[in-house]
Amino acid sequence: MQKRVTFRNLWLPYLLLAPQVIITFIFFLWPASQALFQSLLVEDPFGLRSEFVWFDNFKELFADPLYLDSMLITAVFSISTTLLALSSGLLFAVLANRAVKGAAIYKGALLWPYAVAPAVAGVLWLFLFSPANGIVALALRAVGYEWNHVLNGGEAMLLVVIAAAWKQIAYNFLFFLAGLQMIPKSVLEAAAIDGARPFMRFWTIVFPLLTPTTFFLLVVNVVYAFFDTFGIIHAVTSGGPAGATNILVYKVYADGFVGLDLGGSAAQSVVLMVIVVALTVVQFRYLERRVQY
Amino acid sequence: MVENRPWLTYTTHGILILGLIVISFPIYIAFVASTHEVEDLIATVQPWFGGALIENYLTVLQSGKQTAGGVPVSTMMFNSLIMALGIMVGKISISIISAYAIVYFRFPLRMFFFWIIFLKLMLPVEVRILPTYKVVVDLGLLNTYAGLTLPLIASATATFLFRQFFLTVPDELAEAARVYGAGPIRFFVTILLPLSRTNIAALAVILFIYGWNQYLWPLLITTDANMTTVVMGIQRMLFVADSIPEWNLTMATAILAMLPPVVVVLVMQRQFVKGLVDTEK
Numbered sequence: 303m304q305k306r307v308t309f310r311n312l313w314l315p316y317l318l319l320a321p322q323v324i325i326t327f328i329f330f331l332w333p334a335s336q337a338l339f340q341s342l343l344v345e346d347p348f349g350l351r352s353e354f355v356w357f358d359n360f361k362e363l364f365a366d367p368l369y370l371d372s373m374l375i376t377a378v379f380s381i382s383t384t385l386l387a388l389s390s391g392l393l394f395a396v397l398a399n400r401a402v403k404g405a406a407i408y409k410g411a412l413l414w415p416y417a418v419a420p421a422v423a424g425v426l427w428l429f430l431f432s433p434a435n436g437i438v439a440l441a442l443r444a445v446g447y448e449w450n451h452v453l454n455g456g457e458a459m460l461l462v463v464i465a466a467a468w469k470q471i472a473y474n475f476l477f478f479l480a481g482l483q484m485i486p487k488s489v490l491e492a493a494a495i496d497g498a499r500p501f502m503r504f505w506t507i508v509f510p511l512l513t514p515t516t517f518f519l520l521v522v523n524v525v526y527a528f529f530d531t532f533g534i535i536h537a538v539t540s541g542g543p544a545g546a547t548n549i550l551v552y553k554v555y556a557d558g559f560v561g562l563d564l565g566g567s568a569a570q571s572v573v574l575m576v577i578v579v580a581l582t583v584v585q586f587r588y589l590e591r592r593v594q595y
Numbered sequence: 596m597v598e599n600r601p602w603l604t605y606t607t608h609g610i611l612i613l614g615l616i617v618i619s620f621p622i623y624i625a626f627v628a629s630t631h632e633v634e635d636l637i638a639t640v641q642p643w644f645g646g647a648l649i650e651n652y653l654t655v656l657q658s659g660k661q662t663a664g665g666v667p668v669s670t671m672m673f674n675s676l677i678m679a680l681g682i683m684v685g686k687i688s689i690s691i692i693s694a695y696a697i698v699y700f701r702f703p704l705r706m707f708f709f710w711i712i713f714l715k716l717m718l719p720v721e722v723r724i725l726p727t728y729k730v731v732v733d734l735g736l737l738n739t740y741a742g743l744t745l746p747l748i749a750s751a752t753a754t755f756l757f758r759q760f761f762l763t764v765p766d767e768l769a770e771a772a773r774v775y776g777a778g779p780i781r782f783f784v785t786i787l788l789p790l791s792r793t794n795i796a797a798l799a800v801i802l803f804i805y806g807w808n809q810y811l812w813p814l815l816i817t818t819d820a821n822m823t824t825v826v827m828g829i830q831r832m833l834f835v836a837d838s839i840p841e842w843n844l845t846m847a848t849a850i851l852a853m854l855p856p857v858v859v860v861l862v863m864q865r866q867f868v869k870g871l872v873d874t875e876k
Contacts, residue, residue, distance in 0.1 A: 334723050393610070413868075414861060425849050533810035578719065
């Protein structure tokens, strides 16, 4: 994976690489190793005294019902968001692919939520569902349902899932559309000539051919739900009510920055690191098979 | 499609339009709300625009929301702009030269550096917040633009993008450059850089949006209210203790916070799409 023609120069490549490597070292590798190290310590909040405790932090973590709760909540949250965002994205992509007229307009109009920050998306949906004066909340009250996500954990979860998925639909839509457009028309025409109706054509031909795209999007969506949604939780529910939306990444922040439990938060960070690495490895190993240089 | 089924076409457009409405709904409501007085929004829903558009936006831009510390949104937007531009320019510059070094030079430790950069892919900011925060504090970068941008500048995805692109550039160009006696820097500036224009544009769009929408990191390292960015500043407006949540002002801020990235996406849609597709493959 190198060019046949290269330049011979002793110091230039190092100079070129220097900024990136220095920053990576100072702001990534060093802190990451610190996090690993800190997870093996118990410190007081002021960092004055620390004690090496091997894996006690981890043992405590996995025995802590709050942490296990958080894992469950994160799982529920990511699965719901991913399912909602993927299916809506696929639906819109299939439809937009079919619509000959106005395809460009639909594409432009469905794409822009990607540009909205997750926290802002959260604020928008918070306003819609605000128990006192949100339009959706009031509409629900008009049919007899009292919506109050500040008190009801399930409703809070629903709210953040909707806000998170809303934003992500655009991304999935884009990739599904690109994937759909790569399917050769001849295959579909052959199927139609053989008598397959559109619905059947979709499930037996199009969907299987979309598997690489679907898998790729699955990983991306899960990573998004795990990490990028911090803003939504922080802005909308602060992990509440009573920990109902306390996803793992939020818990790291809450325990470390607000609760000042340095060792425990570092241990949680390490667990998250392991998850990210696993997901990244899966993504790369799968993609490497498809990408040729 | 393949056969002519008008009924299916109507359904297709119907659902798409419905989808459009649902997706745009929050924005519409937010915008409408931002044009009203505070009293209009308590316990009622406003279906149409009010008359306080200019007034609300001016208030918010000039003096912010009183109960949230009174930081003018214009200050926050400026901070966001510096941060976004800083991240965008920073990431692109250091990634392109790193990719150039890795692809076009043979030197010891080449693969080692490659893997170091690759490692970074696996560490989003969220998994190392405390230690990175400590590093920034130790360097005295709290509440500074440098602190806001530097930790986010190193980028594995941008480096890989450029690397992938450089690998497709024909060798003949580099050969010709050497024949003409052009050094590596000359080659880079006069040949490689212009060739990379579309990739740079695509990345610029994605990175601007990424930089503008940063939330967790600005939240952690800005304790001075005047350094807050607009995307994270909104959160402060939501949690008011005793007074009426002034939804009209909050929504005005939300619209303002959304505006630059959305405008960029709409105006540069093609580059945006290219950027998204390239950075993930």
